[in-house]
Amino acid sequence: MNAEVRSIRTAAETALSEIFASAFAGLPGDAAVAERRRTAFDAFKTAGLPSRRVEDWKYTDLRALMRDAKPVAGAPDGVMIAAARGALAPYAAIDATRVTFVNGRFVEELSDLATAEGVSVTLLKDTLATGAGVEALSDGVSPVGNVAVALNTAFVADGVVVSVAPGVTASRPLHVANIQAGSEHAAYGRVVARVGEGGNVLLIESHIGDAGAHQTNSVVTLDVADGARAELVKIQDESLDTLHLATLAVRLGAKAELKTFALAAGARAARQQIYVSFTGDASTAEIRGAGFAGASRHLDTTLVVEHDAVGCASREHFKTALDGEARSVFQGKIVVKPGAQKTDGKMMAQALLLSEAAEADAKPELEIFADDVVCGHGATVGALDDELLFYLKSRGIPQKEAEALMVQAFVGEVIETIEHEGLRELVTHRALAWLTART
Amino acid sequence: MLSIKNLHASIEDKPILRGLDLEVKPGEVHAIMGPNGSGKSTLSYVLAGKDDYEVTEGSATLDGQDLFALAADERAAAGLFLAFQYPLEIPGVATMTFLKAAVNAQRRARGEGDLPTPQFMKLVREKADGLGISSDMLKRGLNVGFSGGEKKRNEILQMALLEPKLCVLDETDSGLDIDALKVVSEGVNALRAKDRAFVVITHYQRLLDHIAPDVVHVMAKGRIVRTGGPELAHELEARGYADYVGEAAA
Incomplete structure (x- = not known):
């Protein structure tokens, strides 16, 4: 639908093309898979890395976030x-x-x-x-x-x-x-x-x-x-x-x-x-x-x-x-x-x-x-x-720790829906580690 | 133990406390009664260290320690406890987690190590049983889904675990039916000790039928306007606050 051809490529786009050209032959798959890969890459090449002018990427400007392409x-x-x-x-x-x-x-x-x-x-x-x-x-x-x-x-x-x-x-x-x-x-x-x-x-x-x-x-x-x-x-x-x-x-x-x-x-x-x-x-x-x-x-x-x-x-x-x-x-x-x-x-x-x-x-x-x-x-x-923080502090819990409890509670609401206990604990632990690192 | 001298405090430049004096000795129970808007709750918040209030004049010390020089959590660690009129709900923070954080924070502030979990659990169970707080409630989010009475009992549980020097009870009777009032009062009475003092803030005399005060104060327009024995509470119940509202206004 949108066949706009951009003549100026970013460094990342150019590098991706080069990497694809050299990696292509070594990628796994039969001829049909190879064709599928080529079609996909052509689609990417036509569109390029989306900038914030593309509605779907308006708040996440991939062109700005991806300045270069790393080697595979x-x-x-x-x-x-x-x-x-x-x-x-x-x-x-x-x-x-x-x-x-x-x-x-x-x-x-x-x-x-x-x-x-x-x-x-x-x-x-x-x-x-x-x-x-x-x-x-x-x-x-x-x-x-x-x-x-x-x-x-x-x-x-x-x-x-x-x-x-x-x-x-x-x-x-x-x-x-x-x-x-x-x-x-x-x-x-x-x-x-x-x-x-x-x-x-x-x-x-x-x-x-x-x-x-x-x-x-x-x-x-x-x-x-x-x-x-x-x-x-x-x-x-x-x-x-x-x-x-x-x-x-x-x-x-x-x-x-x-x-x-x-x-x-x-x-x-x-x-x-x-x-x-x-x-x-x-x-x-x-x-x-x-x-x-x-x-x-x-x-x-x-x-x-x-x-x-x-x-x-x-x-x-x-x-x-x-x-x-x-x-x-x-x-x-x-x-x-x-x-x-x-x-x-x-x-x-x-x-x-x-x-x-x-x-x-x-x-x-x-x-x-x-x-x-x-x-x-x-x-x-x-x-x-602030009211909730004051309630926690009034029990002797210092500011940072009170904040950590509150953030834990905030994300805890969704973390608690994980049914697998081990995973729930792992995710909770990760959240705690982040909170501890902040204090 | 608690010594308040000429305390003035305001919120958003509006003066609420206007020269309040109060002396509470260890082992004593003081009741502060007064009409709505007299500044009773403000007094409790100012003592506990809520940010919204500004102390413009006067002092408050707890065992000689300047309360206003301490942050809210430091005041708690120094032995001050405020039982809230409206305990807050914090979904996602399990009651047990909160209790543990509070107990250990205060222990750390005193230079003691954390209480080992099994020992802590045992302690909580012991105190919770006496207050009719189920283990299910302890697992739930702090005060979430608790009835008015359950929230107040939870406040008393915190008080029992933290073993403060001075307990300020802000309208603890509000929203309680007579059975809940009894449980809460018994919880408070069980904590009465010769080295612990209570300031019981209430609008009605009925709480004082259960928690017998040594001294009763009448507060109006931000000051203590009269001090007497337990009989003063009965007099107020019979005659209302009209005299004091008039007196302070005059």
Whole structure:
């Protein structure tokens, strides 16, 4: 539609073209996959990195945030794997099928591939080499035309393809761990998950980095069939110099249930895109997230929930605590298509500003084309309540500690919805660590 | 123990306390009664260190320590406790978490280490049982979903755990039915000790049927205008505050 050709390329765009040209031949996949990658990259080249003049990226100017393109990471060495092992330590207590990628490469010694009965887990690079490769990269769930997704399709070297058989409740969660070690590189990962009719699974996705100026790009597509349930907990704890782009795309069948939670604890700049599409009647989705940022970090949550079926309910709740000169962006949209009657949608974005210079931008939207629906959205931005702080201080709790308790309470409301106890504790712990570091 | 001299305080430049004097000795229970708007709640907030109020003149010391030189949390650590008229609800902060944070913060301020969790839990259970506070309530967000009576009992529980030197009870009877009033009063009476003092602020005499005061003060227009024994409370109950409103205004 928009065939504007830009003759001036940014350094990052030029570098991406060069990296793609040299990496292309070595990327896994058959001829059809190669063609798919080329189409995706061409789409990116035409559009370029979006600036704030592109509505969808108005508050997160990717062109400004991505000044250069990092080289694609090579295979991790022993030091990197040892570092990754340390990064995984907090997850040791969580029993799960674990697929670990260090710098985007699968590392078997840090993985536990024993799967629950009825659950199959395959590495994406293996799937790409088969006839199913193209389908894995374009399964109809991912939003087309999104620059983050296009780059992922073009570059992704590995990931996980998971399938839960109909009627199976996975007895073990599946944990996909992405760890970045080293000084600076780009890493692309993809999870393609399908839950068969009446199936049930918990997916855990973590993104961990200690240091280094990396560029990470993750895509998760989740197809939840009729009567199935999927819960996804994502923990983003990238290094504070990393640019993290992530996309979650979910398609829900009828009487299906989705529950997601995303923690944004790290990254210099992070954009989490969530696209949920109701395609069958009487399904529900609970989409939540918590984030915290200090310094001049940038956290973006972009959400589109599309109701295209009758009697579906969605709940979206995101909470962010900001300190220093940090900035959060929430763009959330609930779309109710014609005929999607009895839709019940509620969206809430809340930001807590702990400093004068922190900033929160919220852009909630409703697009309703059916007449028998209940939809609402709200957004709050505010400081801590002085009355409540005084109550805590009057019991002898010092100011900073009182603030920490309040912030914990603020994000706790959404963290507490994580059903898995170990994960809930892990996320709570992470929040506490951030709060302690502030004081 | 508590010594307030010529205290003047205002909120947004509006004077509320106008030359208040009060001396409370260890072991004593003082009741402060007075009509609405006389400055009773302001007195409690000023003592506890709420930011909204400005002390323009006078002093308040607790065991010789200048309260106004301390931040709110330091006053608490020095032994001052205010039982709120309207205890606040803090969703997401479990009552137990809050109690632990408070107890340990005060221990740290005194240079003591944190109380080990099992010991702390035992202590809370012990005190909570006496006040009819269930373990379910302790798990819930602070005061969230608590009835008026439960909130007041929770205040007394905090008081019992923190073992303050001076307890200021701000209209603790408001919103309580007679049964809740009894539980709360018994909780307070159990804490009476020769080295602990109470300032009980109330509009009505009925609380004083349960918590027997040693001294009763009448407050009007920001000052103590009359001081007497327990019989003064009965006199006020019978005759109302009309005399004092007039007297202070005149």
